[in-house]
Amino acid sequence: MGALSEFRLLSPASAAEAVRLRGAHPASRFIAGGTDLLPNMRRGLVGAEVVIDLAGIGEMREVQHTGDVLRIGARVTLATLAADATVLARLPALAQAALAVAGPTHRNAATLGGNLCLETRCQYFNQSEHWRQANQYCMKLAGDVCRVAPKSSRCYAAFSGDVAPALLALGADVEILGPQGVRRLPLAEFYVDDGMRWLALGPDELLLAVTMPLANGWVSTYEKLRVRGAIDFPLTGVAVALRRDGDTIGELRIACTGVSSRPEFIAGLDELAGKPLDDAALATAERHIKRGIQPMETTLVSVPYRRRATPVLAKRLVRRLWDEGS
Amino acid sequence: MKTLLRLSVNGRLREDAVAENALLLDYLRDTLGLTGTKQGCDGGECGACTVLVDGQPRLACSTLAHSVAGRRIETIEGLSTEGNLSRLQRAFHEHLGSQCGFCTPGMIMAAEALLRRNPQPSRDEIRAALAGNLCRCTGYVKIVESVEAAAACDEVSA
Ligand SMILES: Cc1cc2nc3c(=O)[nH]c(=O)nc-3n(C[C@H](O)[C@H](O)[C@H](O)COP(=O)(O)OP(=O)(O)OC[C@H]3O[C@@H](n4cnc5c(N)ncnc54)[C@H](O)[C@@H]3O)c2cc1C
Ligand code: SF4
Ligand code: FES
Ligand code: FES
Numbered sequence: 001m002g003a004l005s006e007f008r009l010l011s012p013a014s015a016a017e018a019v020r021l022r023g024a025h026p027a028s029r030f031i032a033g034g035t036d037l038l039p040n041m042r043r044g045l046v047g048a049e050v051v052i053d054l055a056g057i058g059e060m061r062e063v064q065h066t067g068d069v070l071r072i073g074a075r076v077t078l079a080t081l082a083a084d085a086t087v088l089a090r091l092p093a094l095a096q097a098a099l100a101v102a103g104p105t106h107r108n109a110a111t112l113g114g115n116l117c118l119e120t121r122c123q124y125f126n127q128s129e130h131w132r133q134a135n136q137y138c139m140k141l142a143g144d145v146c147r148v149a150p151k152s153s154r155c156y157a158a159f160s161g162d163v164a165p166a167l168l169a170l171g172a173d174v175e176i177l178g179p180q181g182v183r184r185l186p187l188a189e190f191y192v193d194d195g196m197r198w199l200a201l202g203p204d205e206l207l208l209a210v211t212m213p214l215a216n217g218w219v220s221t222y223e224k225l226r227v228r229g230a231i232d233f234p235l236t237g238v239a240v241a242l243r244r245d246g247d248t249i250g251e252l253r254i255a256c257t258g259v260s261s262r263p264e265f266i267a268g269l270d271e272l273a274g275k276p277l278d279d280a281a282l283a284t285a286e287r288h289i290k291r292g293i294q295p296m297e298t299t300l301v302s303v304p305y306r307r308r309a310t311p312v313l314a315k316r317l318v319r320r321l322w323d324e325g326s
Numbered sequence: 327m328k329t330l331l332r333l334s335v336n337g338r339l340r341e342d343a344v345a346e347n348a349l350l351l352d353y354l355r356d357t358l359g360l361t362g363t364k365q366g367c368d369g370g371e372c373g374a375c376t377v378l379v380d381g382q383p384r385l386a387c388s389t390l391a392h393s394v395a396g397r398r399i400e401t402i403e404g405l406s407t408e409g410n411l412s413r414l415q416r417a418f419h420e421h422l423g424s425q426c427g428f429c430t431p432g433m434i435m436a437a438e439a440l441l442r443r444n445p446q447p448s449r450d451e452i453r454a455a456l457a458g459n460l461c462r463c464t465g466y467v468k469i470v471e472s473v474e475a476a477a478a479c480d481e482v483s484a
Contacts (some may be wrong), residue, residue, distance in 0.1 A: 003352070004348075004349065005347070006327075006477075007347050008327060008346055009346035009347070009392050009393075011392075023331065024409070031390070031393070035370055035385070035388050038369060038389075038390070039368070039388060040389045042369045043369070051347075055393050079382075102370075103459075104454065104455060105371065105383045105384060105458040106385065106388075108379075108383060108384055109389065144387020163361060230457035230458060231458055300442075
């Protein structure tokens with residue numbers, strides 16, 4: 001396997017300096033834990049003349065708990081996140097999602113920001129240079145045609161991060177730092193359904209932190225299906241957050257990963273508010289999930305399996321939370 | 327471009343001129359000749375390159391050498407003292423936790439971090455801590471038994 005291409009490594013001490021360096025070097029990339037970027041660079045999937053290391057930026061490593069809001073710096077590692085007392089007690093979906101990423105050794109390095117900005121994945125893209133060359137490449141890199149959908153003008157590579165769906169279900173916002181200062185976005189607006197441009201992040205912008213409410217009365221969970229019990233990316237992943245109102249649904253939120261080019265917040269579930277959780281309600285949820293996701297042949301595991309398994313997993317989690325939330 | 331890297335490797339402070347794009351794995355193997363740390367895959371998949379950074383297991387193949395400047399690195403070579411195997415090394419040897427041996431340095435470093443944190447782990451805790459380390463030979467049972475055997479021996483490792 002190839003060594004890394006030549007690059008300069010810059011190590012800014014502040015987020016503002018990181019953004020300035022990113023603006024000054026157009027062919028640059030940020031590196032956080034490096035567990036996505038470095039393997040991708042070694043496979044020739046990503047190139048950079050300058051790599052900007054976020055490791056030395058203390059302000060991005062903080063977890064702050066103010067009032068009813070939790071703010072987590074983008075440079076916080078997934079191991080730290082999964083062991084945080086507030087996260088474990090109040091936001092179980094987030095702890096479970098962080099623990100579901102890769103293997104334990106990855107999680108000691110891997111960060112929240114890197115997970116949210118993860119490169120989209122496809123069986124025709126995440127391959128060695130030789131493999132991709134033998135298959136005449138594809139549109140996402142160096143080729144003209146999408147191998148998954150040859151007539152398509154867009155790439156369907158799947159967003160496969162585990163943490164984003166949990167944060168979508170928990171109602172998180174992102175803080176983005178650019179040359180003009182900080183802007184805030186609901187996490188859903190941070191993503192675009194396009195395998196080649198999946199982030200609404202400008203070329204000189206940095207994901208600074210994620211904030212989320214610590215609301216009372218909610219229960220939440222995250223689970224994924226994968227080929228092996230450890231290390232593997234999700235074939236499909238589902239996060240559910242539920243607020244139960246006695247014997248009826250107060251609010252139900254479902255978000256999925258691995259089944260579109262962005263983590264998918266399932267729309268339309270507000271129609272279930274005020275209804276009991278019965279077979280009809282679960283069938284409605286299933287209908288909205290099937291409408292919301294679009295798995296494509298980006299993994300070796302088939303599209304029909306991922307299409308059917310996603311609502312089955314979601315309904316299982318909703319039932320479990322319903323019992324927990326009573 | 328090479329710049330100066332200062333860090334500690336197996337207890338010795340070092341200062342080396344290291345390329346900015348060098349992986350920790352290449353620095354350990356090629357610059358320092360510490361070839362106990364293995365490269366088993368093309369990046370992040372197998373755990374054979376596991377070393378400890380400030381006591382925590384990290385993948386040397388997915389870590390830039392300069393990103394661990396000032397930190398404490400431990401490799402498999404640092405475990406034995408004066409020619410005596412550590413308790414984990416001995417347990418892997420005696421309980422057949424190692425066959426071809428390629429995964430063994432990574433397994434032992436991940437297990438070493440576990441035993442320092444949790445001296446009496448359950449079988450499930452051992453399996454969880456080694457979940458990122460692949461072995462193509464043993465079927466894992468003997469590896470888990472080796473870690474249990476090391477935990478059972480009172481002696482504190484070097
Ligand atoms: C074998 C293997 C298995 C894996 N399994 C999973 C899995 O099951 N689930 C999963 O979700 N992931 C998985 N991953 C991918 C990866 O390990 C994780 O997603 C990890 O959280 C990425 O974080 P990082 O800090 O290492 O990111 P990096 O590699 O440092 O960065 C990833 C990308 O994000 C950008 N970036 C990082 N931080 C910021 C920031 N603050 N602002 C703007 N851009 C930023 C980088 O430029 C880069 O493009 C796996 C990886 C491997 C090698
Ligand atoms: S979806 Fe199509 S264009 Fe995108 S990576 Fe896969 S084959 Fe390439
Ligand atoms: S060499 Fe395989 S994970 Fe590092
Ligand atoms: S002993 Fe051969 S790979 Fe584990």
